[in-house]
Each structure stands twice: as structure tokens, then as C-alpha cells.
Amino acid sequence: MNHPTPALSIAGLEQVYDALATAIDQAGADQSERFLVKLALLAARQLGDEALFGELISIALEDL
């Protein structure tokens, strides 16, 4: 990515990691996908950049 990346500290990244894992468990097997899509849409809105979001999609699709 050519965009300047806002910094997320190691502690911050760890916090996101735990929060996301806990929330996926909380949503449960039936609803975790819907939860993740909602989260992605909210994050996209916050990002405010559809091209950048497209790049993130491409990166996330790699090496599955």
C-alpha cells in the first residue's frame, strides 16, 4: 500500500486481536459472519476511502 498507515502500537494491535476474538465468540458460530461483515462496513465508513478498502480486500484474500 502506498498510503501512509496510521500507527497502531503493538499494545493496540494486541487489544484489537483480543477484542475481535472475544466478539467472534460472543456472536456465536451462526452470527459471526454477519458480525464481521457489519464490522467491515463500519470500518469502511470510518476509512472513507473505497479504493483503499478495495486494496485491503485484496490483501485479505491473499494466502487464505
Next chain:
Amino acid sequence: MHQPHAEPRPSIYYRYQVFDAWLPSQHPKQQRHTVVIAGAGPIGLVAALELARHGVKSVVLESERQVCEGSRAMVFTRRSMEILQQVGVADRVTATGLPWRFGNSFYRGQRVFRMEAPHDPDDRFFPMINLQQQFLEEYLVEAAQASALIELRWGNRVNAVEQGERTARVEVDTPDGPYTLETDWLVAADGARSAIRTLMGLKLEGASYEGRFVIADIRIDLPLPTERLAFFDPDWNPGNTILMHREPHGIWRVDYQLPANETPEQALAPESMKARIDAQLAMIGHAGVPWEMDWSSVYSARTLTLPDYQQGRVLFTGDAAHLLPIFGVRGANTGFQDAQALAWRLALVVRGVSPEPLLASYSTERVAAAREIIDEAGKSTRFMTPPTRGFRLLRDAVLSLSLSQPFVGPLYHWRTSRPHEYSHSALNSPGDDNALFKAGPSHGAPPQNVRLNADDHLLDHLDHGFALLYVTDAPAMPEDLMAVVNSCRAQGLPLRVLAITGQQPGAVQAVTGADDTLADASGQLRQRYGLHSAGSAYLLRPDQHVCARWMTLDATRLRAALNQAAGLNARATTQGACT
């Protein structure tokens, strides 16, 4: 032998009239025709009425002996009303239809989106009006019967089409056997299951969606306004969508999506429909209100078009040319624009004013319109009836988010049918001042109506021909412009000159040379069209779309624009062109 239904169709609110079949045995041996239209639905009849305004005769073949079964297309847009105004039936639609402009989407009992279609004070017609198709067809049939130029043949079904070099031979079946007619042009307005399209082996291009919907028309007294209602993923029909529209005569349209794998026969079983409609009424708080069924049908969404609407001597319009999803009221409303776009060109060609290649621009413009509509309709269809797991996940995530996050609300919007802009049409004038305008409809756009006075709007002043809107404060039109106007008229081009003045309505001094003098004392018309000085002008095509506009009009550029728009500029000499 073709035997159409001879009994009136059943209906609890519409009284069908069965017309006498046209029988070849009772008429002289077939003569040759100029224009034959297959299909007396709304699109075929609008085409016939438009041709008649140009003085062109047509024969309309209708397989049935009565108007359509059920309410079918029942939401008509403002642009459709503007077209229907031109063919003389808009007042009747206004008198009986239910106008509206709001749509509501519900999820888990909460209204998550409200669509408000803008209603400009300059517009004569509402954004949408609901009327069952039988009534519209009845008004159009009566208008056609009143025209000496339209011959309506009930009970005449097209059986075969054979293309010749300069004509089409059509075999027609009737209750007393077949006959053959020959025509210079055949307009296929024979609907979604077009027999002509099938007979000619033409393939539609595009996508079909799996989600099936039941349409049911019920008579019920519900204390609700005329607004569109859409319900997503209700408890009684999980994952699916329900739509409701109010119709005149105490009728409501209820559309609901079927569970996957259910057949149309199962879906239309009376007990199944009763249970589901009762469940829907209970959900909206009207459990137990008595209702009666009028008509029901099953449909699925399709976004398909022919790649070319002209096949030799055969010209396709409406559902015969393209199949569009019901969401966003795109079927009939697109078809009216086809009929209007085709009729003036066909009239000019038939009358020998314009050369045949003008018809190619009909296909180019309208296929592009259909593809644009398909692109927009695909978006709403993928939301209404998600075609894959991914689309379903996204749709369901949006439903869930919409309860607290209004930013996703616009994803519920249907992108309702709107007229296409022919921005890149070959008929637009390359040498005008289009790019210099700061306001007003641009190249290829439909006109913006303007209220001039009480019950007096700009579009009321247009007729079947080209329209030159010219701003002036002089007592007469300039002589050099009128010389071009008169030269075009001598070539057979219908052309109306409307002078726009700053005069007060009621005390209008007619501008010499103009057919009509518009009193624009408030300046509203000039402002909306970006016409700021005397000598500025617009040229509208017969279908009212803009083909040229000028900051300062001169005779040379007016001549060029008219020849361009009428397909006359290809002519090598001045013979047959405006001079």
C-alpha cells in the same frame, strides 16, 4: 385457428369489454401497409398514437380481444405521464390514479429507511402515480379508436415473420383462419414473451435471478396512505422480502418472495396464499381485516436486453426488446420512452423526410438506456433478492446495521426508473454551446418542466415536432432564423417555434413568426434553462430531449443542428436537407 378468450376476464373491480375480432373474410384482400405494430399493450398503443400525431397510419395487431389480465404495471413515473400527456391520456390517468412520492423500508418492526422522491414545484405531475394497467390500456384503446390513422385488429396473432429486402411478410392467425400481410416496417411491441422475438430466433443478453415473487392483488380496506412499503426478513417469511402498494378502487398489491425450491403452483395454491397474506396483515397490525383476492401471478427478476432493437424491417420496443426487474418500476416506464423515441424517427423515415439510417440511432440510444437501467436495476435486485451467499451476507449485515446506523439507509433505495440522457447521441449538435451552459438540461437530457402560470406548464406547449425555444425581447423573430425554419418545414420537418419573453401572462404581445409566445415574467423558465440573454436558445427533438442549445443562436448553427438531429447532414447536396 387462433381462438382468443371470448369471455370477459374475471375481476372484482374491473369490467372487461370483449371486442369483436377482426376477420380477414370480412375485409378486402390484404393491401400493403406502411407500419404494422404487433401488440396493443401500453407500448404498442403509445407508438401508434405517436405515429398518428405525425400523420402516419398504422395497423395494430392484438392477439387477445380484451385488455390485459390483472393490474400488471401499475406505477407510472412523471416522465411516463409527460409522454402520456403528449398522446392525450394523462388527464384520465390523473383523474383516476393515486399519486405518491414516499417509500418506506421496514426491518424488525422499525422503519429503517424513508425514500422521499423530490417533487419540484415546476412539475405538473407527481414522481409516481398508481393505476391498474387495464385502465391505462382502456384509455389508450379509446384514444386509438378515436384516431382515423390507427386500425386496431383484435384477435389477430402473429404466426410467422419473413424478412424481405424492403418489407416484412407477416402471417397472422385469426378466429377465421390465417392471412398474410406485407408491411414496410413491423414494430414488435408484443411483450415479455414476444412471439416475434422467438420466431426470429433472437437471444436476450444479461442475467436472470433465482428469487421468485408472488404478486397478489387483494381488495381490502387499510387505513394507510399511498406510499410504497417494503418489509425485509419478517418472522413469517424469514430471509425474504415483501412489498405493498396501494392501488385505486380499494385494491392493494402484495408482493412476497417465495422460499427457495417452492414451485409457482405450490405458491399460488389458495390456502398457501391465504396463510401468507393473513400473516403479512397480522405483521402490519391489521390481523383479521377481511379481504378478497382479485388476481395473482409469479415472477422472477431478470435483467436482459436484445443487443440491437432493429433487425432489418423489424423494430423492437418495450418488454419485447428488454426484460427489466419490477423493483424500481422499470418495465412499462422504460417502454414508453422506447415508443416515444422510436415513433418520431419512424415517422420521419416513413414520410420520406429522413433517410433510413436515422432509425439506427433509435437502437443505439435505447440499448444504451436499457444497459444503464440494467446496471442500476441489478443493484436493487441484488439487495431485494440476494443471488449468492456473499450478497446475502452483505444484505443481512446492512439490515442489522440499519437499525442504528442511518448511513446504510440509502442502500435500501430502489433507484427508481428515470429517463436516460442521450449525452453522446449522434443526433446532438457538435457545434453548439452545450458546454458553456451553467444550468438547464444538457445534450440528450429530457426537458425540465416549468410552471408558467396556473395550470400552464412549458411541456403543455410542445407538440409532436421539434421545438425551438428562443429568448427574445423583439416584436418579431429574426428573419434569417425564420428562413432556416421555413426551409426545414418545406423539407417536411415538423418544427415549432416558441418565443420566450419577459412579458406578463394575460397581456401577451405575440412575437411575429413564433407559433407560441411564452410569458416568462418571473424569469423562472430562463433561469432553469440557463438562458440569460436575448438570442439564446434550445432545440428539443420531437421526443423532447435536448439536441442543441446556444448562448447566441445564428442561422448557420440552427441549420446544422436541425440537419444533425433529423439525420439529414449525411446528404451530399442541399437536396433533402434544410438550407
